[in-house]
Amino acid sequence: MVGVLQYAKQRVDALRGNYETQRIHEDDLGTHFQLLLLVVAVVFPIAVALAVSTKQSGVVTSVVDLLPGGYAVENYREVLVDYQFGRFMWNSLAMSVVIVVGKLIISVFAAMAIVYYRVPYKDLVFLFILFTLLLPVPVRFIPLFQLMNDLGWSNTILAITVPYLASATTVFILRQHFLSIPTSIVETAKLDGVGPLKFMLFVLLPMSKGVLVGVSIIMFVYAWNQYLWPLIIIDSEANQVAQVGLQLLQGDVQGGQLSWSLVMAGSTLTLLPPLLLMIVFRKPLLETFSIQQK
Amino acid sequence: MSTREIFDSRIESGLLLLPTLLVTVVFLYYPTALAFRTSFFDSSFGRAEVFVGLENYVELLTSSGYHQSIIISVVFAAVVVVGVVVVSLYLTFLIHEVDTGQGLYLISVIWPYALPPAVGALVFLFITHPTLGVLTGPIESLGVEVDWFNNGSQAFVVVALAAIWKQIGYNVIFMIAAMNNVPDTLTETAELDGVGGLRRLVSVYIPIMTPTIFFLVIINTIYAFFGTFAFVDLLTSGGPSNATNILIFNLYQEGFSFFNFGIASAKSVVLFVIVGVLMFVQFQITDKYSYYGG
Numbered sequence: 001m002v003g004v005l006q007y008a009k010q011r012v013d014a015l016r017g018n019y020e021t022q023r024i025h026e027d028d029l030g031t032h033f034q035l036l037l038l039v040v041a042v043v044f045p046i047a048v049a050l051a052v053s054t055k056q057s058g059v060v061t062s063v064v065d066l067l068p069g070g071y072a073v074e075n076y077r078e079v080l081v082d083y084q085f086g087r088f089m090w091n092s093l094a095m096s097v098v099i100v101v102g103k104l105i106i107s108v109f110a111a112m113a114i115v116y117y118r119v120p121y122k123d124l125v126f127l128f129i130l131f132t133l134l135l136p137v138p139v140r141f142i143p144l145f146q147l148m149n150d151l152g153w154s155n156t157i158l159a160i161t162v163p164y165l166a167s168a169t170t171v172f173i174l175r176q177h178f179l180s181i182p183t184s185i186v187e188t189a190k191l192d193g194v195g196p197l198k199f200m201l202f203v204l205l206p207m208s209k210g211v212l213v214g215v216s217i218i219m220f221v222y223a224w225n226q227y228l229w230p231l232i233i234i235d236s237e238a239n240q241v242a243q244v245g246l247q248l249l250q251g252d253v254q255g256g257q258l259s260w261s262l263v264m265a266g267s268t269l270t271l272l273p274p275l276l277l278m279i280v281f282r283k284p285l286l287e288t289f290s291i292q293q294k
Numbered sequence: 295m296s297t298r299e300i301f302d303s304r305i306e307s308g309l310l311l312l313p314t315l316l317v318t319v320v321f322l323y324y325p326t327a328l329a330f331r332t333s334f335f336d337s338s339f340g341r342a343e344v345f346v347g348l349e350n351y352v353e354l355l356t357s358s359g360y361h362q363s364i365i366i367s368v369v370f371a372a373v374v375v376v377g378v379v380v381v382s383l384y385l386t387f388l389i390h391e392v393d394t395g396q397g398l399y400l401i402s403v404i405w406p407y408a409l410p411p412a413v414g415a416l417v418f419l420f421i422t423h424p425t426l427g428v429l430t431g432p433i434e435s436l437g438v439e440v441d442w443f444n445n446g447s448q449a450f451v452v453v454a455l456a457a458i459w460k461q462i463g464y465n466v467i468f469m470i471a472a473m474n475n476v477p478d479t480l481t482e483t484a485e486l487d488g489v490g491g492l493r494r495l496v497s498v499y500i501p502i503m504t505p506t507i508f509f510l511v512i513i514n515t516i517y518a519f520f521g522t523f524a525f526v527d528l529l530t531s532g533g534p535s536n537a538t539n540i541l542i543f544n545l546y547q548e549g550f551s552f553f554n555f556g557i558a559s560a561k562s563v564v565l566f567v568i569v570g571v572l573m574f575v576q577f578q579i580t581d582k583y584s585y586y587g588g
Contacts, residue, residue: 027392035388038381039402042462045417046409048428058420060428106313113310118299125311132322134573138520138542139566142549142558143328144321166317183298190300199300225410227524228542232550243412243524250416250528260420267413274408279401289467 046271049264058260075265084237085266088245091157093273095230095241096223098161100216103170107215111174112200116186126175132168137229148233159233160241164223169292170215176291177211178204214288217281221274242270326566332559339553350560360561362536363544370454370540371518377458378514379507382465387495389466390473400470407463411524418456419529442530446537449530453538456529457522465510472506473499505579512576519568541565 048066052058053076055069080086113119114126137144144163153159181204189203205212227243234240237248249266252258278285301307333350335343354360389399406414421428422440430440442448476499484490484498500507523542526532532539532547539547545565549558 031388031391035399042403045421048421049417109310110314113307116301117307118302119304119307134569135322135326139562140325142562143325163321166314186298196301221408227412246412267416271413278408
């Protein structure tokens with residue numbers, strides 16, 4: 001099990017390009033050319049969205065129309081205020097932060113109990129939690145909808161956060177990481193008579209910073225991008241999230257009441273939070289992925 | 295003997311596990327049990343439930359619309375999985391081959407991991423729009439009339455392309471780690487033997503990366519079945535003439551357009567079985583994989 005950490009580190013080093021490689025070939029221009037083409041293909045749709053979001057109308061008839069226009073401030077203001085994206089984004093943010101923080105706290109608790117307590121049946125409990133990987137939202141949303149109605153939670157932030165709090169993935173990743181912390185450190189803590197709370201706050205959490213950040217990014221992206229469940233359970237615009245806000249824009253633009261430049265401004269806004277987080281925290285994110293795969 | 299199990303209070307460990315177990319039981323296991331139960335009832339809004347035994351399942355077995363949805367889902371998953379894996383493998387290979395700009399290339403192709411499916415859908419709707427899409431002109435100049443609002447096969451292609459685009463990032467993240475893990479000596483030997491370019495990818499890297507590729511095939515299949523709801527909802531609403539009506543969208547319609555909760559629950563159970571089979575296969579593979587890393 002100690003091997004996990006070394007293994008993960010190797011991978012991350014490789015990802016960072018820290019490899020001491022002795023390449024016997026030079027960079028091939030053809031390879032760069034193909035890469036550039038593919039990168040352009042992957043980035044193109046979003047580049048178009050970004051360009052169009054700054055124009056007066058969404059009509060693009062030539063390449064020149066893809067140059068940035070002068071209506072950026074006006075368009076984004078209109079989407080944020082008149083089309084309530086300020087509100088939707090705020091609701092999405094609240095939903096995502098509650099899910100991330102809640103998941104982290106209760107998953108750290110659960111993983112700590114599973115790794116550091118000598119109690120019977122804990123492997124069974126871990127399996128019980130892991131088994132929920134079989135129960136993603138698409139399998140449950142019909143009965144969950146009925147349950148929310150019974151609880152009176154429909155159309156509230158409780159409905160779009162609480163069902164997401166338990167996380168087999170997070171508990172699994174944290175457990176793997178805890179198992180990679182050397183036993184000598186754990187035993188020293190025990191000899192020093194450190195209690196569970198102190199152990200968690202002063203030993204476990206400081207040694208898990210990277211993983212906690214990585215898991216947070218994975219969970220934020222997951223929560224922010226939820227579409228199906230809020231679509232079903234939230235029915236007032238005041239409580240709606242950005243993803244479903246996009247659906248409202250889509251309805252208007254198909255009906256001809258809205259310019260595409262505003263739809264692209266709304267899309268760009270909705271993309272920004274997860275994209276920025278991913279770019280800023282890509283190192284811990286990639287490290288955490290390598291634990292997950294293991 | 296060294297151990298990590300430094301605490302032994304059953305009450306503490308129980309309290310630590312309680313939040314996760316509570317959410318798991320109430321919002322994951324209970325709704326699933328409810329879905330099984332409701333699948334044996336005729337159930338809808340505002341009317342008493344009537345026990346109907348296996349009638350809902352019999353209806354699914356005999357419904358040609360549902361059979362069509364199954365076939366569409368399977369073909370869609372096949373197209374998406376093959377598309378994602380082939381494109382991602384080639385991209386990963388190109389990135390692996392260059393020395394300069396590796397980090398920049400990597401982030402430019404893994405960012406769609408953060409892309410909200412709803413944003414991806416709207417951007418694709420815009421760039422391939424039959425009358426004002428940026429790509430419509432160039433495609434039509436090749437002699438294809440872009441008419442995917444009415445043409446089922448074209449709609450299928452548009453949804454599949456959007457779905458593939460979003461999933462490339464996640465795949466490259468895992469593939470680059472696996473490819474960087476291939477021993478350099480192997481690459482060098484291959485090059486000395488004159489095995490260059492694509493042949494090295496096919497006959498050296500891919501065989502070694504098989505476990506990662508299998509893992510991604512399963513993840514991508516689950517994604518194609520369940521994670522693509524927003525693409526279908528925003529691009530085609532399952533149309534035209536049900537050409538893109540995959541199982542998850544079909545289930546959504548059953549529940550929230552027709553309000554047949556009995557039949558919708560039976561459909562949820564079918565999805566549960568599909569997830570179960572896929573997870574079981576993945577479990578078998580991951581089991582082997584954990585020994586593979588050494």
